[in-house]
Amino acid sequence: xxxxxxxxxxxxxxxxxxxxxxxxxxxxxxxxxxxxxxxxxxxxxxxxxxxxxxxxxxxxxxxxxxxxxxxxxxxxxxxxxxxxxxxxxxxxxxxxxxxxxxxxxxxxxxxxxxxxxxxxxxxxxxxxxxxxxxxxxxxxxxxxxxxxxxxxxxxxxxxxxxxxxxxxxxxxxxxxxxxxxxxxxxxxxxxxxxxxxxxxxxxxxxxxxxxxxxxxxxxxxxxxxxxxxxxxxxxxxxxxxxxxxxxxxxxxxxxxxxxxxxxxxxxxxxxxxxxxxxxxxxxxxxxxxxxxxxxxxxxxxxxxxxxxxxxxxxxxxxxxxxxxxxxxxxxxxxxxxxxxxxxxxxxxxxxxxxxxxxxxxxxxxxxxxxxxxxxxxxxxxxxxxxxxxxxxxxxxxxxxxxxxxxxxxxxxxxxxxxxxxxxxxxxxxxxxxxxxxxxxxxxxxxxxxxxxxxxxxxxxxxxxxxxxxxxxxxxxxxxxxxxxxxxxxxxxxxxxxxxxxxxxxxx
Amino acid sequence: xxxxxxxxxxxxxxxxxxxxxxxxxxxxxxxxxxxxxxxxxxxxxxxxxxxxxxxxxxxxxxxxxxxxxxxxxxxxxxxxxxxxxxxxxxxxxxxxxxxxxxxxxxxxxxxxxxxxxxxxxxxxxxxxxxxxxxxxxxxxxxxxxxxxxxxxxxxxxxxxxxxxxxxxxxxxxxxxxxxxxxxxxxxxxxxxxxxxxxxxxxxxxxxxxxxxxxxxxxxxxxxxxxxxxxxxxxxxxxxxxxxxxxxxxxxxxxxxxxxxxxxxxxxxxxxxxxxxxxxxxxxxxxxxxxxxxxxxxxxxxxxxxxxxxxxxxxxxxxxxxxxxxxxxxxxxxxxxxxxxxxxxxxxxxxxxxxxxxxxx
Numbered sequence: 001x002x003x004x005x006x007x008x009x010x011x012x013x014x015x016x017x018x019x020x021x022x023x024x025x026x027x028x029x030x031x032x033x034x035x036x037x038x039x040x041x042x043x044x045x046x047x048x049x050x051x052x053x054x055x056x057x058x059x060x061x062x063x064x065x066x067x068x069x070x071x072x073x074x075x076x077x078x079x080x081x082x083x084x085x086x087x088x089x090x091x092x093x094x095x096x097x098x099x100x101x102x103x104x105x106x107x108x109x110x111x112x113x114x115x116x117x118x119x120x121x122x123x124x125x126x127x128x129x130x131x132x133x134x135x136x137x138x139x140x141x142x143x144x145x146x147x148x149x150x151x152x153x154x155x156x157x158x159x160x161x162x163x164x165x166x167x168x169x170x171x172x173x174x175x176x177x178x179x180x181x182x183x184x185x186x187x188x189x190x191x192x193x194x195x196x197x198x199x200x201x202x203x204x205x206x207x208x209x210x211x212x213x214x215x216x217x218x219x220x221x222x223x224x225x226x227x228x229x230x231x232x233x234x235x236x237x238x239x240x241x242x243x244x245x246x247x248x249x250x251x252x253x254x255x256x257x258x259x260x261x262x263x264x265x266x267x268x269x270x271x272x273x274x275x276x277x278x279x280x281x282x283x284x285x286x287x288x289x290x291x292x293x294x295x296x297x298x299x300x301x302x303x304x305x306x307x308x309x310x311x312x313x314x315x316x317x318x319x320x321x322x323x324x325x326x327x328x329x330x331x332x333x334x335x336x337x338x339x340x341x342x343x344x345x346x347x348x349x350x351x352x353x354x355x356x357x358x359x360x361x362x363x364x365x366x367x368x369x370x371x372x373x374x375x376x377x378x379x380x381x382x383x384x385x386x387x388x389x390x391x392x393x394x395x396x397x398x399x400x401x402x403x404x405x406x407x408x409x410x411x412x413x414x415x416x417x418x419x420x421x422x423x424x425x426x427x428x429x430x431x432x433x434x435x436x437x438x439x440x441x442x443x444x445x446x447x448x449x450x451x452x453x454x455x456x457x458x459x460x461x462x463x464x465x466x467x468x469x470x471x472x473x474x475x476x477x478x479x480x481x482x483x484x485x486x487x488x489x490x491x492x493x494x495x496x497x498x499x500x501x502x503x504x505x506x507x
Numbered sequence: 508x509x510x511x512x513x514x515x516x517x518x519x520x521x522x523x524x525x526x527x528x529x530x531x532x533x534x535x536x537x538x539x540x541x542x543x544x545x546x547x548x549x550x551x552x553x554x555x556x557x558x559x560x561x562x563x564x565x566x567x568x569x570x571x572x573x574x575x576x577x578x579x580x581x582x583x584x585x586x587x588x589x590x591x592x593x594x595x596x597x598x599x600x601x602x603x604x605x606x607x608x609x610x611x612x613x614x615x616x617x618x619x620x621x622x623x624x625x626x627x628x629x630x631x632x633x634x635x636x637x638x639x640x641x642x643x644x645x646x647x648x649x650x651x652x653x654x655x656x657x658x659x660x661x662x663x664x665x666x667x668x669x670x671x672x673x674x675x676x677x678x679x680x681x682x683x684x685x686x687x688x689x690x691x692x693x694x695x696x697x698x699x700x701x702x703x704x705x706x707x708x709x710x711x712x713x714x715x716x717x718x719x720x721x722x723x724x725x726x727x728x729x730x731x732x733x734x735x736x737x738x739x740x741x742x743x744x745x746x747x748x749x750x751x752x753x754x755x756x757x758x759x760x761x762x763x764x765x766x767x768x769x770x771x772x773x774x775x776x777x778x779x780x781x782x783x784x785x786x787x788x789x790x791x792x793x794x795x796x797x798x799x800x801x802x803x804x805x806x807x808x809x810x811x812x813x814x815x816x817x818x819x820x821x822x823x824x825x826x827x828x829x830x831x832x833x834x835x836x837x838x839x840x841x842x843x844x845x846x847x848x849x850x851x852x853x854x855x856x857x858x859x860x861x862x863x864x865x866x867x
Contacts, residue, residue, distance in 0.1 A: 359629040389861035391827040
């Protein structure tokens with residue numbers, strides 16, 4: 001007897017359909033599985049057979065054939081255990097009604113019939129909804145992330161028996177409720193700029209960087225507070241919208257990084273990979289590509305501490321995603337696109353010993369300093385609009401100095417600047433000043449004629465390249481937006497120039 | 508072959524050093540006589556290995572060709588008996604037997620000063636080297652230095668800025684620019700000033716060559732000014748040799764505990780003249796200037812109130828932007844724009860990102 005169940009698998013950050021077909025016919029007793037399966041899917045045979053027996057269902061000595069279609073798509077993962085079991089039980093008549101066709105099911109089975117969690121439930125449920133299905137059967141431990149999708153009923157189960165009862169309408173349970181508000185109202189930020197004593201100029205630079213989504217480079221000796229400042233950057237970014245939140249949760253869902261209690265991620269991510277990270281852990285990879293750190297930092301901050309210590313390849317590989325806000329990974333088996341729209345925050349020491357320009361402590365020769373700084377390539381530096389030097393606040397000042405502004409006030413100003421940019425760029429492919437290309441700068445950043453002599457002297461004095469010039473204009477636009485000024489004023493240009501990176505050569 | 512060719516040959520024999528050459532000269536009087544002497548005549552003065560090289564090197568055509576190609580590169584050769592040989596250098600007991608130079612030669616008349624100091628110096632040291640190089644050059648004093656990174660280069664640059672006369676004494680062949688970062692300065696020095704070396708073409712810089720080079724620096728000048736030197740520094744060798752050669756020794760003082768000035772302070776303790784103004788040096792030589800101009804004073808008079816406030820909290824020590832903001836009690840934005848204006852007018856400069864100091 002033939003039966004079919006709809007399930008799915010994840011490609012990139014989206015779900016795609018996989019149909020689980022089961023046929024039970026007379027013949028020599030055997031359990032056959034076909035359909036371009038990886039070994040973990042082939043092993044489903046043993047798990048399903050044992051789980052069924054241990055849950056009290058008897059498998060008759062018949063010929064059982066399971067096919068996962070489409071047959072040309074490599075199937076991976078353990079999510080097919082549950083749909084296979086349901087399809088077999090339906091074929092055997094344990095599940096009476098033939099209504100399984102409107103259900104979508106994923107889940108891994110234990111030998112005792114328990115249902116174990118899987119990765120990527122959110123994109124799968126999202127797919128099921130788009131496919132027009134009414135209900136989803138998911139492992140109980142994944143139900144919170146599954147129920148985030150609106151317009152489809154999600155049911156979570158912990159044992160195979162419960163699923164059978166539910167499908168036979170013995171167990172009349174309600175779908176898992178979703179309370180969007182509760183997620184978004186969840187407590188405040190862990191880190192606050194209130195804790196940063198002094199460092200007024202850095203805070204200002206950070207605010208500008210976030211307001212225009214400019215990438216940021218913090219230089220300074222060890223213990224200056226670079227990491228402390230970086231950690232607080234998400235706290236002044238505007239809240240995630242539901243759409244952004246869903247996109248982000250999907251990425252974490254397929255990476256298996258969602259905690260049991262996380263249904264929806266509502267906080268901007270802050271990713272700080274160690275400097276020994278390989279290029280693949282940074283951008284993502286694998287035979288079937290999985291997202292890397294840049295995607296996990298989507299809509300948030302990717303913090304590279306000790307940037308010169310990262311391998312050259314790990315850094316260079318970020319150049320293209322920094323421009324495009326996404327990464328396309330092509331492998332023999334699959335080609336996937338992952339979103340990677342992040343703000344890059346890098347921190348580094350100015351020299352190998354870290355204490356330059358404290359000439360009494362730093363023992364590095366100008367050559368060594370140059371060499372250290374050259375570890376970061378110019379093209380990558382060209383993508384970093386704002387560069388600041390962080391000086392440690394002395395112990396006596398730590399106690400003496402009054403606390404500065406908190407994240408709340410800073411965030412309010414950033415939100416206003418974002419609002420202005422959203423309006424300005426509503427018909428464009430980008431939404432922040434930092435993402436403008438030179439062509440768009442010409443369109444959106446208007447320089448007053450009276451500023452031209454100033455710009456000219458600036459270019460000459462600092463020997464600025466055309467690239468650096470464009471960067472200054474972008475930052476100036478953001479500063480004007482922060483002050484809610486329609487036009488760019490002298491003051492804005494001057495401040496923008498002060499955030500440029502000084503050319504490596506010293507005199 | 509002329510005299511210059513014989514001298515050129517003599518100083519370029521592989522393995523034959525200054526000592527041997529002097530012995531030969533004592534016996535045969537002129538390089539020409541050495542060249543024309545028979546194998547048996549020179550044998551007592553040379554070791555066997557030297558003798559082989561000595562005999563092999565006696566090839567007229569090769570010597571003439573080598574000399575010609577050197578001259579084609581714009582490098583000139585000087586030997587001690589020539590009238591053009593720098594007079595002050597000739598006075599020292601171990602004067603070089605051959606000198607290569609390009610551009611101008613050191614002046615025989617007038618005063619000259621050697622400005623020396625660490626390669627890895629502080630911004631203060633750089634500024635001071637530049638300042639003294641410029642101001643002394645303005646007074647017609649020739650600036651001699653070692654063309655190394657740090658203090659040396661800044662002294663040369665200062666002198667060039669004042670269109671003064673300056674001589675770089677290299678520790679390698681004159682056709683090699685070392686350190687390579689100084690290539691712009693190298694070209695400028697060749698064109699507007701002079702470069703000089705004891706070593707033949709293509710001689711690579713080696714660490715043992717530099718102390719030797721230092722005796723030429725001190726030999727060429729009337730006084731040695733040490734701008735910045737750590738407790739153990741090559742600049743102190745120059746000062747020592749200057750002292751032996753009877754030159755005046757000047758040193759710029761540093762604060763107690765400042766590692767970059769420890770050597771200078773020690774020199775002062777030992778009797779070097781403490782220098783804070785150009786006049787301190789000039790008065791030793793009886794040169795008196797009329798338009799005394801103290802560092803930074805004139806610049807400050809031209810500023811308006813807020814600019815003045817920001818400017819006056821800066822010094823020759825680099826200062827971090829937040830410290831300036833706090834001291835002046837201005838907003839970050841306002842401070843940035845004042846600093847920018849001052850920087851544009853070359854009154855101050857950013858030594859590294861966000862660290863400001865005044866210029867001299």
